[in-house]
Amino acid sequence: MSPTKGTRRRAAAALAGTAALGLLMSACSGSGGDGGSAEADTLIVTSQAGDMQINFNPFSLSRIGGLGTIYEPLFFFNKAQVSDPVPLLGTEQAWNEDGTELAVTLREGVTWSDDEAFTADDVAFTFDMIKNNPSINNSGYDGVVEVVDDTHVVFSFEEPAFVKGPDLLSTPIVPEHLWQDVNPAEDVMENPIGTGAYTFKDFKPQAFTIEANPDYWGGEPEVKEVRTIALSGNQAGADAIAAGTADWITSPIPDIQNTNENFPNYEHYTQWQSQMVLSTCSSAEMGCEGPQTDPAVRHALYYAIDRSQLNSLAFQETAAEMSPTFALTPSQDEFVSDSVSEPVAPMEPDPAQAGQILEAAGWAKGEDGIYAKDGERLTLTVELVSGWTDYITAVDTIASQAAEAGIEIEAAQSSWNEWTEKKGTGEFQLAIDSLWQGPAPDPYYLYTYFFASAAGAPVGETAGNNYSRYSNPVVDEALDAIAQLPTDDAEARQPYFDTIHAEIVRDMPYIPVMTGGTTSIWNITKFSGWPSDEDLYAYPAVWSAFDMAEILKHLEPNG
């Protein structure tokens, strides 16, 4: 029920039984957790992907850490709620009127952890390096950076680039004096030097440690050491909590709602970001085949789902409501168009409405209770990954709910690789999956990833993120228009969001299910200052590097 599928679902199908037994064991043992790990000001977090290979290069896909904690960006964007960026190495940022120039003021008196001074030259060097190395340029930066003086830089672009701001300002800055001769794509940075609150201490394949930087510009953090230990997967993470050998994991444990009763030193906390959907191969023009290419079928399925039941049966009550506009609810409710009659997907099913929608589109109920049209039965196959147990349960549940509404759902399990390939090439009818957020709390990014026709492709060719192959010129135009507007000019942007919402709610290429929760389990006896509903200063997930770095700076040891 969390987007940590990456780690959680690594556990192969062969190990499904392992997990089952583990659940059983953890459930019947209320013991363990004798005050947490040994050292009082050392925080122990987990990497649940097996042994590590040293790599602290912030631009590397296979880095194991250091992003945010050692290498800082200019600003921190809190994805958990709509808020202003938090100044880090930058202190102020301002766009010119037409969005072609971004002026950034840098913090004074910052030093790298090898005592060299941090200057505007380092910033310019970092961005030039990214531009000159397409293989690390993963945000498509194409601007020109100019150093005004030691604490001021200006980025200029040929086109308005407001929406590129968050990616650009979240780019980790590296020291010119150490990086000028390295290959930024291939160097693993065994001894990382940054400006961050932590410095590198030691590495072993089973664990690495970073320690507080006494010269940090924001003051030395209270948590003196942070150790990341390598565990094999989610089961191991749950075991570590039970044994008290980890202080913070972001993955589910059995009986999650009663974490504090089972393990008195720990508490659980959930936030919602990944929107779970039944993705459809939606566009017949692009070559999709099957009943799901009819929008009426997608709407009928949307009304057939009993989301309350789904939440309790499949997601341990950790999922939350979801908006058919795909603006996160409640944190992005302000974006939702007023003209959308149903800003949140109904939690209770409405088979009658589903039936009406289908009948209006020419479907008729057959003798077996399943709708049909032109001799074609309303049977849909959902692709899912074997071993993703919560999704398997979810699809089973949806299948029985849909049957009430006259829609037959079949599940087809395959390996993750095969599933990814089916989505990419469009050889599927439905797939259960989740949509992710962009670099800032702004639904614009999700729309460009999943609804822009540029990210799609005809069936047979590999699509980008938009594997539903949704293609709508009205949406494309609205997205282009938003890109020309300052991200803080809500008034000017809203009409375009209204347009997008009307289109995507009507077409529904991704059938909204629920917003999946990301649950962290953390040690409240040893540390205080964790994010909470009252002070949601970062998105609480151990694998979200910048957020984790912010959280580490906020924590205080209790002993």
Next chain:
Amino acid sequence: MSYFLRKLGFYAIALWAALTLNFAIPRMLPGNPVDILLAKLQQRGGTVSPETREAYALLLGGDDSSPLWKQYFDYLGNLARGDLGVSVSYYPANVSDVISQSLPWTVVLVGLSTIIAAVLGVALGAFVGWKPGTWLDSLVPATTLLAAVPYFWLALILTYLLARVLGWFPLQGGYDVTLTPGWNAEFIGSAIHYGFLPALTIVLASIGGWLMGMRNMMVSTLSEDYILTAEAKGLSPRKIMRSYASRNAVLPSVAGFAISLGFVVSGSVITEQVFSYPGIGSRLLSAVQNNDFALMQGVFLFITLAVLGANLVVDMLYGVIDPRTRARS
């Protein structure tokens, strides 16, 4: 001499066939590494925009443009030079580095447990077989039950009892991570402490097979004429058991032992998952999940070499120990 030459020739062909399969099988997997890595990145909270996809496709390259036969010959050539390529999932680390970091853990843990299980099993089997029909025979069903229980289940039960409830052993990991790996007493002590429980599970799970095999061979050997002769000569029962019965009965177990040594490298995926143990099994699993062809080939290569090597040694040893094999051929 020609016996040994023929054997060597056979193994050379087997090696070539294995290497070719090793090249072909990973390429039949669906999906491609870029998609898999991006999916993984996204699930770790990264943002995956179209630009990200381009950047990583560029970084990881696509040799797919060159024809398959060329990839095949490049592969054989690189193997001959000992170059296993670059791992995609641990980019930019070399496959040989990734493997050499994890292989020793697997070899020591699984290797030692296999030896202990075999020695204990054969010794117990000989003893039980020497007195068939007594209460000792109940050892056979008891140990085969342990072998029949799914391994992960046995491992989890033992972990629960010995690590969680009694707290005798650490729950997971290969060593105390506050120590620096090296040849010092403290670290080795910690490695033994951490390794004991995984080793125990492997020994318990495999001892039954050895015990039963040896016991049954022992029983059938006891009905041989030369045992009767030995008894008639008035030799002491202990001497008969050690020098006549056991020695002949142990031959199949020796062969089995060598073959099981070959599987040491591959037989550790589940152990390493259950105990978060550092080793080659977890690397293999992640390589398969990430479509990391180079790493998969590297690990499979080691498995292949280990199995072939072990078989070769058995064949050679058999030729030496048991003259009948040579004579017949």
